[in-house]
Amino acid sequence: MRLLVLGGTGEARALAAALHPGHDVITSLAGRVRDPRLPVGQVRIGGFGGPAALAEWLRRESIDAVVDATHPFAERISASAATAAAQAGVPLVLLRRPGWAAGPGDVWHRVGSLDAAALAVASLGERVFLTTGRQGLAAFADCPQWFLIRCVDPPDPPLPARSEVVLARGPYTVDGETGLMREHRIDVLVTKDSGGPLTAAKLAAARDLGVPVVVVDRPAAPDVPVVGTVAAALAWLGVSNLSAG
Incomplete structure (x- = not known):
């Protein structure tokens, strides 16, 4: 064929x-x-x-x-x-x-878009681990929270005023994600429902640390x-x- x-x-x-x-x-x-x-x-x-x-x-x-x-x-x-x-x-x-499914101990907030995710973080935390990729970051540009933004390639502006960018590519480990979130004092995680094991370690780390997760549903x-x-x-x-x- x-x-x-x-x-x-x-x-x-x-x-x-x-x-x-x-x-x-x-x-x-x-x-x-x-x-x-x-x-x-x-x-x-x-x-x-x-x-x-x-x-x-x-x-x-x-x-x-x-x-x-x-x-x-x-x-x-x-x-x-x-x-x-x-x-x-x-x-x-x-x-x-x-897609991913929440399990015992997970605190997930499912939303339908990146704009809705930006609204959701307002009541969930002050230090946000943003793992939605480099496209669509403009949805968070006006948020007052501090953001750790992880993506494969450098993102284009606009970005949140208070932010740090880390460039990395999966797969990731639970220990590595736990250490990263502790180092940056993360109190809320934002992710797309990508599914699969390549980037799922952050979800386990958030569960272990008691960090709530905003999950953007798939189109x-x-x-x-x-x-x-x-x-x-x-x-x-x-x-x-x-x-x-």
Whole structure:
């Protein structure tokens, strides 16, 4: 098969590895991270120019199927891919890892947007660990709290007036997250519901420290088939790979 994988996640890299070299896999990356982790196989970096242009690309490249394995918050890309695949008559499946669920001892406050998260922290703490990525930080620009902002690449302004930026990439450990939160006297954590183990250690650290967590819910997925694991995506494609998780 000739496949397009919309990537940028660990699941996308694992899927490309499971399909390579038996299938012709092209992984598309948005190009928003300066030094991305690259999958095996062909890699295309940059946007397609909208749904119509992507549909034409799918037809021109004779793509047999599309796997949308982008980040759960890549709402625009997923919507564009769903529209383009329908226009081109190409099957598409959304590979989306399950979200996080609160457990015993967790103090979570679920909100529907970054703007709502900025409002929520006002009553929860004065020193905020902000782990929502470098996009959308403008929602917190007018907040009076002090923020520890962690992201992979340097963020663009506007940022909160009282803030410190730390550049890091997961996976993280519970000990490391606990130490970081203690060092900076964090009393509230803000995160998107990304799911998966790569960045989940901060949730365990917050639980152990008794720190409340503001969790931004995921946007709604497009109306397409959805699977939660690489193995399920391979099964949808009709490919057998018992080692895929």
